[in-house]
Amino acid sequence: MALLKSSIPNGLDEEYYQITPEILTSFPKFRLPLATYKLKEDTVQVLVFKKAGERISKEEQEILAGLCAKGDIFLARSDHAIYSKHISKQLDLVLQDEHLKEAEIAEIFQHAITDQLELFMLQPVAVVYEKLYSDLMVLTEYLWEDHNRIKALIRRLHPEHSLARHSFNSGILGLGLFYKIMNGEITRRLFDKVAVALFLHDMGMSKIPSFILKKTKPLTQDELQKVHSHAKIGSKMAHKLGLVYEEIQICTMQHHERIDGSGYPNKTRDIKKLGRVCAIADAYCAMTSKRVYADAKDPKEALAELKNHSDKFDGRIVSQLASAILLGDW
Template identity: 50%
Template sequence: MSKNAVPESLNEEYYQISSDILESFSKYRPPLDIFRFKEDVARIETYYRAGGRLSKEQVEELAELTREGLIFVSRRDHPVYVKHISYQLDLVLVDKNLKEREIADIFIQALTMRLENFMEQPVRALLERLREDVMVLCEYVWNDVHRIRALTRRLHTEHTLAHHSVNCGVMGTALFIRLYADDFNRGAMQRKLFENAVMGLFLHDLGMSKIPVFLRDKTQALSRDEQSKLLSHPGTGYEMLGKLDLKDRPVEQCVMEHHERLDGSGYPQKLKGKDISPLGRLCAVVDSYCAMVTNRPYAPAKEPAQAANELAEDAKHYDSRIARLLQSLIVTGK
């Protein structure tokens, strides 16, 4: 019949899936329960149970019913659905039935998975998969910059390298949009600059992938050699960018400058003031903030407002304008 025959109230309990989503499932063994809307009685009934197998006739019928807008999956299966789409992230751009908070869940899970795989084995093939997913995020946010808000509410609370990278990528993107709000509003922001900046924010700690986990998470005082290894990670990351053929300047700035400080007390180059790029200054604020608000082996998490306030008050080390923008973002959530 028609999609208009389906009650709007169903969307509170079910996803109405599209043909694109159906085609992404295993043809004969979809990973979750599937429901059909029966127009003659105006109610949902089970069409397929996960673990079963569809016949050839059912596969053809299911495709037709989906085109008619009569096939749904339960929101109770949200974790299964999120996991499925996280492996094919571009599906979020075609699924019009997902809510913004559900899409945010999918992005966080997908990007975390990609970064875990890449940081464990930083090779070009895994970098390309990560880049594809970051570009999907850029496309999603580019079409409506306010969409980043839902992601900022879903930051990881426990510190790992991948978790920190996701948190910094998300918060950094939100802060970048705020910093250049006038350019976004006037349509003057260059798409390529935006994409490279977001990529750099997710990859800023690339060099840490070469630091042993026991050293990254050590709770005792570091020896001089251990401290030297940790301090080398921006330079290591920069060398890795060359080997990965990732030479975009915004990415390099995030990797090399996120530990530089305005008074020259940072590392590795001890840059001062305006010698640090705007993106480097932004990444420094975001990197410190995201470290402060997660539980680490050597330090408990601080409240977001407290962490943002401390950074805003530290004009000696951090760009005051950027830190105040972060402070405002944390307070308003916008």
Template identity: 45%
Template sequence: MSKAKNRTTIPDNINEEYYQIGLAIIESFPKYRPPVDLFVFKEELGVLEPLFRKGSRLSNEEVELVNKLCSEGDLFVSRTDHPIYSQHIVKQLDLVLVDKNLKEGEVADIIQRALALRLNDFLEQPVKILFDPLYVDLMVLTEYLNEDNHRIKLFMRRLSTEYSLVNHSTNTLWVGLWLLFNVKTSEELTRKSIDNTALALLLHDIGMSKVPPFILTKSTALKIEEKDKILPHPVVGFKIAQKLELVADEVRQAIVEHHERLDGSGYPQKAKANQLSRLGRIAAVADSFCAMITKRPYAGAKAPLAAAQELMADKARYDSAFASALAGAYVMEAFGKNKA
């Protein structure tokens, strides 16, 4: 975002239809072929005029002009180019932290898309070279939420109802972080704990990446031998995390405990209430809730309020503080119906 031009000098109708583009964004584009149409603001007329068409080959002098106009706050891109613009930022996600012209809903969409792309690659091959870019983008998310943790509502409005391991993992991330921010505890919520919790929630089901896809897409009851391939996934997931040297307590808790239940009826350890961590309880509620609101081959999706109330009623197995908070939010429609 340019510091040279006061944004209040730009007419409101232009702000609604165009982004005022900053140097950090311009410098991330191909130097000589910007992928979007560029417009220049004519202050004396109060209008925008086309400058360069997307894909046009710029000369060195034109590149200098673009940078000069940008530094002066006179360079814009049309919001009709948002799909191209956002696809570009998805690959350099930290740009959402410096581009102050993106609306909050646009930022949430871009972050969600970026994490989904990175996570999909990582789940297909859970190795360090694919984990590292995923972690970098996840830290962009936590920086964004650390600035204002109420922004988690933006992501709660974007829960997917179509099942895939990626969708389920990001859904659980949003729900788990909302619970972390909204169910208070005496423990201090530090940036490090937010970082570790976000990572733990996103990877809580990583062991499922080793389950044969045909089992996950079956529309009929699983055979005993097929269930036997699913039940060890928390242990398998923890082993993957260990190989990646992800040793934070939060990672272990979310991966190992998200299928444990307060009454000891869960798995893999059949741990009971006093043996479960706070994050394990959060992960259990978030994981179950996200499974319930998702359409699967063997079951239809439940409405979020009905799913949350069902978990709240199951006090023997789920922590009622977290389930009740989630149900209460949907009763009050805390997340709204629009995606702004």
């Protein structure tokens, strides 16, 4: 990455941030979707270089590239929504942009990964999975450098339910919770596998008829059986995608198992640690998001419900989740 020679003058960093040459080249050459600004060093002013959508000539492209290499080209933080949408399509650029704030990066990850999950749930085939996997690896790279960054992501869990949103919420919360109960004693390879497993734990739901998932009245016995089949369906889908490692089988098959043997699909009491984490993350995220048949519960209310079902959920892990949610102790 090119070295930026200039820095943002004091006080202006709340309004602007520098972009690197790599970021600049990711935009269309002749018309940028957002305004660019040039630093005028003698007066310490940031002035418009090109307005959003304004045509850029080849000569201006060279000038822009030269200024960018010097660190004299900026974007307005007020245009973050546009920038976020752009960079979410090339998520690895997040790792190259050191001027983004954690909250801004968290928003980009939320958009990008939820969008990819949406595409995957609509078409769960290898080519779509590969893009999702690539973005998840950018996320794990980002979090592996500093696990505390997950706090900003957890503050951006979706308030309303959909399969993709629930998968994002459960993936982020589950990943933070698993890292916490492992006391950070986890390899990068395992961290990557666990991330994929948690985000895809519910992929079998993509094969359940939408009229069942959108139903506001109690499900019939036949409909309930179809919903319960999603765990085994997810396991089979993982195999078809070549995801044969243990972690993804644990998450797809055990996120509805309960420690008293009352869960499904196998009514087993032998639930792995990751399975227990996934079950708790799945239940908590379901309760705290607005669904077609129920309003979202307050986090304290959801945690209390999990604690009241200590016969079904691992009480030690629930307590760890409670300290993380209520005290921010991630």
